[in-house]
Amino acid sequence: MKRIFRSRPIMTEETHRATTVEIFFDLVFIFALTRIVLLMGRPPTFLSLAQGLILLLLLWTTWTIYTWVGNLVRADAGLVPAGAIVAMAAVFVAALVIPNAWQHGNEVMDAPLILALAYIALRAINIALGLHAAGGDRQLRFTQGLFATTAILAWIPLVLGALLHGTAQTLLWGAAFVIDLSGGVIASAVSGWRLRSPSHFAERHGLVLIIALGESLISVGTGAELAVTRGPVLLAALLAITNAVCGWRLYFKETAMVARRGLETAPSAQRGRIATYAYSLAHFPLVAGVIYGALGVEQVLGHLAHGEPWHDTRLDWASTVALYGGTVLYLTGRLLFLRLAVQSAPRAQIVAIGVALLLLPAARNLPALAALGLLTAFLVALVWYEQFSVGSRHPVAGEATPA
CATH class of the missing domain: 1.20.1410 (I/LWEQ domain)
Known part of the structure; x- marks a missing residue:
């Protein structure tokens, strides 16, 4: 276990191909997206279509970050596969509760809050793996830091929306996506992302x-x-x-x-x-x-x-x-x-x-x-x-x- 946490990332080469870990992650990710179909179809309304769009946008943001990480360093070596497996677990938990993402119950941990916490865990692993992949590259660490700042700020409306319900939840979760996405846009404009393969x-x-x-x-x-x-x-x-x-x-x-x-x-x-x-x-x-x-x-x-x-x-x-x-x-x-x-x-x-x-x-x-x-x-x-x-x-x- 100590060897995994102390291991240095292995940089990819220009001819690098997708690994089985990444394909496994994609399968779990798409399973989560198909669960959004259940959310929107009970029954379909323009509101449910909008709610599904918010979840699609939030989940897509996380997938793109893992794709960039896997392009910088090998996803099947060192700390990255361990992080990817934990991230898969977070995506899977999110997928299980997605159909009830706007249904509030009397439990301490209802579906909206579980979904919000699973997403936060997913983004936290995003940030950790991104900084790990950046290594000693100052420009890349600066880019990752910009994106991480807005990602953490987005957690505030995400949790608040989970604790509320109805229109407030929809608006706050939409705001969470806008805040999260803005970090990627700012990072791309100010510092830029590096593509190895x-x-x-x-x-x-x-x-x-x-x-x-x-x-x-x-x-x-x-x-x-x-x-x-x-x-x-x-x-x-x-x-x-x-x-x-x-x-x-x-x-x-x-x-x-x-x-x-x-x-x-x-x-x-x-x-x-x-x-x-x-x-x-x-x-x-x-x-x-x-x-x-x-x-x-x-x-x-x-x-x-x-x-x-x-x-x-x-x-x-x-x-x-x-x-x-x-x-x-x-x-x-x-x-x-x-x-x-x-x-x-x-x-x-x-x-x-x-x-x-x-x-x-x-x-x-x-x-x-x-x-x-x-x-x-x-x-x-x-x-x-x-x-x-x-x-x-x-x-x-x-x-x-x-x-």
Whole structure:
């Protein structure tokens, strides 16, 4: 045990790859995000969608810090894996109580307070591992110190919100995220972050997204329950996996490779900025889009599983916004990712976002199964267009955006 605490961090090399410890952490992290679907779906309202967004933002902030730490030092050696395991335990505890995050009981430790304390533990380990990874690098320790200061300040509204309830809790937890995020923004502007391995950083973000796409299919089982043998329910399940495949194709076929190449070929002084904005920030709408889309799919399947005629079941506005808004978020994140990574993106991606927005009010007036089918048809058409249309090809870094 003493050897672990006295061990020095092992710096990564430029060719470093993701470790099994990091992948394990990602699995637990995405499990926590999928629990937010349960929170937002009881039943879906615009308030519950906003509450889910706050938790998504808070958890995403912690994940990005662990990703940066794993890029600086090996996550499978010395003190880092021990810290990561404790952090996984904190994420798991948070995940267990997330569905009841706004429900207050008579216990001394109710769900909101447990969630707040688990998050504080998670961020405290963040700070400790970040300073450990910085070692004797003064600039990096200064950057970590700036971020740590606002993180600790954010704990005040977080705990206060957990002790209160209703609107006050929502506003205070939203303020906690703003305070926490401001530290990262200030640290990036004043001191900057150092990226040692572009390939590792790109790989970690790709892995967390593919895990999110895979685990989002849990919503199919949750919504279908025991009615999966019914024709409309089975069809909706097949549409859901088709949507997930389209999401995989839209990111991994070309976008991820072009952006990764842009990060790897960028001058060393610019890599930290590209990694911060194109990966740490722009990937949030990608992952959030998957989670909101999973909520929408779950609601479609839930309606169909109740045995009502499929043509008589319609989604409410909140569920429709989750279903189509998830796609809009995903496509917006992809556009921002590419623009921030290589400074350009096909204009067709902007058009696709606009089309998805225009389909939303139409879907509200369709049966739930038809609304899901319309979304699937749109995504399949988008994949087909990007596969065969020259105008949709992704430019490489430095090229002009195609007309």
